[in-house]
Amino acid sequence: MSDTVARAAPARPRSKAHAAFFDNLGKNNPVFVQILGICSTLAVTNVVANTVVMCLGLIWATAMSNLSVSILRKWIPPRVRMIVETLIIAVWVIIVDIALRAWLPDISRQLGPYVGLIITNCIVMGRTEAYGLANPPGLSFIDGVSAGLGYSFVLLMIAVVRELMGSGTLLGLRVLGKWWTPWSIMVMAPSAFFLLAIVIWVVRGKIMKEEKK
Amino acid sequence: MSWSTLGPVAVLFGAVFTNNILLTNFLGMCSFLAISKEVKSAVGLGAAVVFVMTMVNAIEWPVYYYVLVPLNLTYLGFIVYIIIIAAAVQLVEMIVERVSEPLYQALGIFLPLITVNCAVFGAVLFMIIRKYTFLASVAYGLGGGVGWMLAIVAMAGIRAKMAKAKVPRGLEGPGIALIITGIMALAFMGFSGMMRAS
Numbered sequence: 359m360s361d362t363v364a365r366a367a368p369a370r371p372r373s374k375a376h377a378a379f380f381d382n383l384g385k386n387n388p389v390f391v392q393i394l395g396i397c398s399t400l401a402v403t404n405v406v407a408n409t410v411v412m413c414l415g416l417i418w419a420t421a422m423s424n425l426s427v428s429i430l431r432k433w434i435p436p437r438v439r440m441i442v443e444t445l446i447i448a449v450w451v452i453i454v455d456i457a458l459r460a461w462l463p464d465i466s467r468q469l470g471p472y473v474g475l476i477i478t479n480c481i482v483m484g485r486t487e488a489y490g491l492a493n494p495p496g497l498s499f500i501d502g503v504s505a506g507l508g509y510s511f512v513l514l515m516i517a518v519v520r521e522l523m524g525s526g527t528l529l530g531l532r533v534l535g536k537w538w539t540p541w542s543i544m545v546m547a548p549s550a551f552f553l554l555a556i557v558i559w560v561v562r563g564k565i566m567k568e569e570k571k
Numbered sequence: 572m573s574w575s576t577l578g579p580v581a582v583l584f585g586a587v588f589t590n591n592i593l594l595t596n597f598l599g600m601c602s603f604l605a606i607s608k609e610v611k612s613a614v615g616l617g618a619a620v621v622f623v624m625t626m627v628n629a630i631e632w633p634v635y636y637y638v639l640v641p642l643n644l645t646y647l648g649f650i651v652y653i654i655i656i657a658a659a660v661q662l663v664e665m666i667v668e669r670v671s672e673p674l675y676q677a678l679g680i681f682l683p684l685i686t687v688n689c690a691v692f693g694a695v696l697f698m699i700i701r702k703y704t705f706l707a708s709v710a711y712g713l714g715g716g717v718g719w720m721l722a723i724v725a726m727a728g729i730r731a732k733m734a735k736a737k738v739p740r741g742l743e744g745p746g747i748a749l750i751i752t753g754i755m756a757l758a759f760m761g762f763s764g765m766m767r768a769s
Contacts, residue, residue: 448653552749561741562746563741
């Protein structure tokens with residue numbers, strides 16, 4: 359019995375988990391397609407280290423809240439689900455905040471309010487609403503991780519460009535030599551908008567080309 | 572930079588121009604990109620944000636300094652802020668519905684959106700991290716809201732003019748909107764010379 363289940367099962371669950379994971383990285387990537395959740399994280403992309411920490415926090419928050427919402431989905435009354443979801447997310451973000459303050463006080467100070475702002479990041483809320491409420495916990499967790507990863511990937515690209523060109527360093531280490539004149543615009547706000555627009559342009563252009571074929 | 576010593580007027584001015592919550596802190600981007608297609612709805616959403624942000628900052632300040640700090644509950648801050656914002660938005664919605672039907676028609680659909688608007692939550696967090704006085708906090712809420720409204724209305728105006736312009740296909744919609752926002756942010760950087768908070 360268990361044998362047949364084991365043999366019959368893989369085809370569907372694995373492909374579902376596979377889809378849950380890879381769709382979020384590519385064609386369903388929250389940043390490219392829905393342009394969601396850039397608020398809280400774009401601001402910290404001028405330094406790669408901060409972006410990495412922030413992205414890890416976001417992946418954690420998305421995955422854990424998706425998991426908890428999914429576990430509780432049968433008991434959450436539909437009318438108040440938004441506020442319940444928000445509170446669940448807030449709990450996980452508070453854990454991130456406390457952990458950062460204890461272990462990485464410097465980065466925590468630099469990130470300032472942006473850690474807390476993960477709560478209002480539309481991606482976290484969007485995933486719990488669109489996926490966690492309708493799917494079993496395991497898949498929801500995977501979905502949360504991959505949504506977070508897909509998002510982090512875009513932000514890391516932006517962060518690498520900004521830190522490299524803005525200060526000539528990567529993760530605080532000097533990469534470009536003395537000949538490099540730092541572009542101070544790159545560490546300021548406008549460059550993040552331009553870079554994100556370029557990323558979206560490139561990716562959308564590619565998606566459109568593929569759709570034509 | 573010491574933020575806590577700035578007077579309310581300076582805070583207000585700074586929040587509108589030099590430290591625009593949208594253009595320098597990237598807050599409220601989601602609704603900014605989604606609702607900035609028409610000037611009319613941009614004005615409605617902007618007005619709702621100004622209203623809620625000022626009110627929420629005025630409520631959260633005493634809650635933080637007279638309840639959370641004495642009880643040593645500051646680690647629960649995020650949850651408390653979110654609940655207060657949700658409750659305040661709900662309350663505003665009910666009052667507006669009772670008091671003025673046309674205003675409700677204009678603002679009504681935008682109010683629920685504000686609960687998850689990062690700008691409102693961000694303004695509360697900034698106000699606490701920067702240790703503003705009560706008056707400065709209210710001024711910051713008002714200024715932050717007005718700054719956000721200014722940005723979204725300007726954006727909606729530009730997008731309306733852009734409607735017929737030819738844009739590379741991959742850039743249509745959010746892509747070009749981000750580039751316009753970037754240019755606006757560049758323009759707003761010009762104000763930064765007017766204030767020196769150091």
